[in-house]
Amino acid sequence: MSSPISRDDVAHVARLARLELTPDELDRFTGQLAAVLDHAADVEALDVTDVEPTHHPYPLRNVQRADVVVPSCDRDEVLAEAPASEDGRFRVPPVLGEEA
Amino acid sequence: MTDTAPVVEPTLPDGWELVVGLEVHCELSTATKLFCGCRNRFGDDPNTNVCPVCLGLPGSLPVLNGSAVDYAMRLGLALNCTVNPAVFARKNYFYPDMPKDYQVTQYDLPTSTDGHLELPDGTVVGIERAHIEEDTGKSTHVGGSGRIHDATHSLVDYNRAGIPLVEIVSRPDIRTVESARAYASELRAILTSIDVSDAKMEEGSMRVDANVSVRPIGSDELRTRCEVKNINSIRSLGRAIEYEANRHIDLYDSGQTPRQETRHWDEANGRSTSGRSKEDSEDYRYFPEPDLVPLDPTGAQVDAIAEAMPPLPSARRHALADAAGLEAGSVALVVERGQDELALAAISAGADGGIVIKHLENNLADGTGELTAESFAALAAMEADGRLSATQAKTVLTDLVASGGDPTSIAAAHGFEAMDTGELDAILDRLIADNPDEWGRFVDGDRKVQGFFVGQIMKATKGQADGKVVNMLMQQRAAG
Ligand SMILES: [Zn+2]
Numbered sequence: 046m047s048s049p050i051s052r053d054d055v056a057h058v059a060r061l062a063r064l065e066l067t068p069d070e071l072d073r074f075t076g077q078l079a080a081v082l083d084h085a086a087d088v089e090a091l092d093v094t095d096v097e098p099t100h101h102p103y104p105l106r107n108v109q110r111a112d113v114v115v116p117s118c119d120r121d122e123v124l125a126e127a128p129a130s131e132d133g134r135f136r137v138p139p140v141l142g143e144e145a
Numbered sequence: 146m147t148d149t150a151p152v153v154e155p156t157l158p159d160g161w162e163l164v165v166g167l168e169v170h171c172e173l174s175t176a177t178k179l180f181c182g183c184r185n186r187f188g189d190d191p192n193t194n195v196c197p198v199c200l201g202l203p204g205s206l207p208v209l210n211g212s213a214v215d216y217a218m219r220l221g222l223a224l225n226c227t228v229n230p231a232v233f234a235r236k237n238y239f240y241p242d243m244p245k246d247y248q249v250t251q252y253d254l255p256t257s258t259d260g261h262l263e264l265p266d267g268t269v270v271g272i273e274r275a276h277i278e279e280d281t282g283k284s285t286h287v288g289g290s291g292r293i294h295d296a297t298h299s300l301v302d303y304n305r306a307g308i309p310l311v312e313i314v315s316r317p318d319i320r321t322v323e324s325a326r327a328y329a330s331e332l333r334a335i336l337t338s339i340d341v342s343d344a345k346m347e348e349g350s351m352r353v354d355a356n357v358s359v360r361p362i363g364s365d366e367l368r369t370r371c372e373v374k375n376i377n378s379i380r381s382l383g384r385a386i387e388y389e390a391n392r393h394i395d396l397y398d399s400g401q402t403p404r405q406e407t408r409h410w411d412e413a414n415g416r417s418t419s420g421r422s423k424e425d426s427e428d429y430r431y432f433p434e435p436d437l438v439p440l441d442p443t444g445a446q447v448d449a450i451a452e453a454m455p456p457l458p459s460a461r462r463h464a465l466a467d468a469a470g471l472e473a474g475s476v477a478l479v480v481e482r483g484q485d486e487l488a489l490a491a492i493s494a495g496a497d498g499g500i501v502i503k504h505l506e507n508n509l510a511d512g513t514g515e516l517t518a519e520s521f522a523a524l525a526a527m528e529a530d531g532r533l534s535a536t537q538a539k540t541v542l543t544d545l546v547a548s549g550g551d552p553t554s555i556a557a558a559h560g561f562e563a564m565d566t567g568e569l570d571a572i573l574d575r576l577i578a579d580n581p582d583e584w585g586r587f588v589d590g591d592r593k594v595q596g597f598f599v600g601q602i603m604k605a606t607k608g609q610a611d612g613k614v615v616n617m618l619m620q621q622r623a624a625g
Contacts, residue, residue, distance in 0.1 A: 061428055063239055100232045100254075105438040112175050112212035115182030120192050123200065131287075133191040134300035137241040140284070 049082040050075060162362045163390050164370075165325050165355055166273075166317035169332055170310050171342040172280060172350040173216045179279045179309035180207030180249065187348050191302035199307035201245030206436050213309035214256075214440060215450065216341040217277045220311055221257025222451050223339050224272045230441040231256040231277070233434040241301050242282040250278035250312075252431045256440065262315075262335070263459045264327040265477035271316035282306040311341075317356065317367060322383045329353050329379050334458040334481060346378055353382055357389040359397075368393075369402060373417055375409045385410040389417055461485050469498025479505045490518030496525035508539055515549035516542070524552040534611040537561045561609065569618055572605050573598075577622075588623045595619065 055075045059066045066074065120133060129136035157163060175185050181198035197205035221228045234252035255276035262270050283305050288297025313332065319325050333351060336344040344351040358370040371393075373385045388410075393403045407420040456464070458480055459473075465485045466473040469492060479485055484505050491501050501521065509516075524545065528538040533556060544555045576598060577584045583594045595616070602615050 058430075061237075061430065100433050100439050101435070103438060106441040108209065108438050109211035109214060110182075110208045112177050112210050113182060114177050114184050115196075117183045117194050117196050118200075120190075120195075123192060123195055131300055134285070134302050135192070135241070137284075137299050137301055139286070139288075139296045139298055140241060 048075070048079045049086065050078050157359065157390055158394055160362055161359050161390075161394050162364075163320055163322070163386070164317050164358045164360055164367065165319035165386055166370075167315045167319065167325060167328055168354045168356065168372075169313045169315075169329070170280075170352045170354075171220075171313070171332075171336055171344055173213050173309040173311060174340070174342050174350075175210055175212045175216065175309055177210055178307040179210050179213050179277070180307055183307065185308050186304075187350065189304055191300075191304060194304045195306070199244075200303060201243075207249065209437060209440075210309060213277065214442075216309070217256050217275070217311050218442060218447060219339055219450050219454065220313075220336070220341050221260065221275050222447070222454060223335050223457055224257065224260035224262055224275060224313065226257035226260030226272060226275060228257055228442060228447050229254065230439060232439045233277075233437040234431045235434050236429045236431055238429060240281070241299060242284050242306070244282070244303060244306060248279060248281065249434055249437070251276035254439075262328065262331055264324060264331055265459075265462060265474045266327070267473065268324055268327070270318045270324070270328055273314045273316050275311050275313045278310050278312060280305050280308040280310050317358075317370075322386050325355065325386050326379050326383050329382055330481070331458065338455060338458060340455075352376075353379075355382060355386050355389070357386055357393070358403075359390050359393045369405050371403060371405065371417075372407045373410050374407060374420070375411075377412065381410060381412050384412075384415060385417060388415065392417070465489060468492045469502055471498060471502060476502055482510070484509065484513060487513055487516070487518055487521065491521040491525065494518050494522035496522035497529050500525040500528055504539075504542055508542055509546065512546070514546035516545045517549065520545050520549065520552055527552060527556065531611045531614045532556075533561055534609075534613075536608070566614065566618060569602065569606075569610060569615065572602055573618060573622065576601050587619070 052071055052075045055071055055078060056066070059071075059074075124130040124133070124135070127135050172185075177183060178185050178194075178199055181196050183194040183196050183199055186194065198207055218228050231251050232254040233249050235247040236250050236252070237247045239246055255274045257275040258273070260272035260275070262272060264270065282301050282303040285300045285302075286296035287300055289295030315328065319328060333344040333346075336342040336351065342350060346352070353376050355373045355376065356370045357373060358368045360366055360368050371389060373389050376382050376385050389408070396403050408417040409420050410417050461480045462473045462476055462485075465476045465480060465488055468489055469476060476485070476488075479488055479502060482505075488498075488501050488505055492498050504521075504525075505513075524533070524538060524541055527533045527541075528535065533541065537556065537559070540559060541552050541555045541561070544550065545552060580597075583597060587594045587598065598619060599612060599615050602610050603612075
């Protein structure tokens with residue numbers, strides 16, 4: 046049986062998660078993740094037609110709060126925790142790519 | 146195309162058809178954010194409406210705003226959607242405007258699905274889904290020319306982070322630029338009339354992205370689409386779609402294929418520029434949000450929201466059009482301005498629908514002031530039976546708007562006494578006697594001299610005569 050995940054897949058997922066992996070780690074994690082996916086495939090093989098999907102472990106629904114303003118944090122205190130700030134805003138390195 | 150250019154239906158080159166779906170993000174006008182009690186307000190000083198939850202600080206937990214859920218369900222019902230049990234999910238990506246490194250949204254189980262929206266001209270556009278999600282913070286790029294590519298750094302304001310949004314995704318049912326614009330206007334009208342969003346494109350509380358592709362006419366395939374972002378007005382929406390469609394056609398014509406990607410509309414230069422290649426949704430690694438429990442509204446809750454729904458723009462257009470005896474499309478402007486209630490009242494007080502709509506469209510764009518349904522109806526009656534000319538009616542209307550009152554006495558005060566036809570007959574007799582050649586030509590069917598006689602009568606009556614009545618008298622005289 047071919048591996049359910051390729052080394053390239055693992056490199057791609059690592060990049061999405063901003064993880065820097067060495068070639069050795071890539072090999073090791075490809076094997077480990079393949080084992081996890083094999084296990085998922087075993088579960089997937091079960092007939093679950095009559096089983097309710099579980100979206101959440103607790104049987105709670107519709108937990109909501111009233112739409113009432115509560116005081117926010119003090120800005121100076123908040124920005125003091127940031128690596129850098131400017132003009133009342135968080136200062137971050139330039140972003141490459143898409144403007145949000 | 147300039148600002149003053151009339152809106153004309155831009156045509157694609159022969160043989161091509163436009164296929165457009167729109168994704169509209171609208172901020173809900175709740176008092177607080179989606180998951181925390183920070184104030185939801187545009188224009189406050191940066192980072193004054195922030196707390197551990199919307200800053201994504203470790204250990205903080207979201208608690209869902211009940212009003213946001215009510216607003217989202219109201220919107221779903223207004224878009225003729227089914228309101229479903231829903232589950233929140235995390236959309237994972239790294240960007241400084243999203244301090245948690247994920248955005249809470251709804252993915253495979255959204256609140257609203259499978260609706261539609263009717264445009265004023267009767268076109269129906271399908272709605273695939275309308276889901277709840279949180280807004281991101283606002284980045285400003287600093288240094289260079291202020292553009293993202295040569296910025297030296299960015300500044301982030303998290304006041305907007307966590308503000309409740311509904312994202313409304315249409316089906317790719319839109320076939321013309323005009324329909325795309327009409328869809329955005331209609332959605333804005335719905336959002337404001339059900340009071341869930343102020344839907345201001347210029348403040349970003351309504352943001353429209355367009356998924357654009359083209360195909361040969363007659364085909365039903367869906368070709369590669371590009372998502373065009375950064376569209377800041379309904380006018381830009383039309384320009385951006387037109388540009389993008391023509392870009393695709395040029396590529397196909399030269400044997401190439403567009404690349405599926407996100408593109409940025411550059412309004413100043415009238416073109417779009419390439420952004421990143423669009424991620425597959427797998428790249429966002431969605432999974433159910435463990436900190437929020439599912440939403441499962443009861444039927445009674447959904448029914449109560451449906452019952453409290455104010456009349457929607459399309460229903461209001463149909464009601465007014467039926468009452469006025471006109472097409473729904475021709476009363477759209479009056480409904481958009483919220484003048485349909487006055488129009489309906491005037492019509493039910495006996496006014497002619499066509500006259501009422503004409504005045505509202507042409508003469509009452511700046512508001513109806515002190516004008517009441519009764520005085521409007523009385524004025525329309527005077528105009529309909531020729532006691533006032535159209536020009537005189539407009540003058541009386543201006544007074545009614547400014548200070549109210551009775552149209553009959555206002556007309557009298559202006560000296561707009563209805564000409565009795567005896568007086569007009571006498572003037573016409575004299576004109577015929579003085580201009581026998583011209584009259585002969587009129588009787589022989591030369592309609593060009595008609596204007597001469599009407600002009601002379603208007604001059605003799607100082608503009609008091611009703612043009613319609615004059616024409617009628619001349620026809621009768623020529624025939625007799
Ligand atoms: Zn907050």
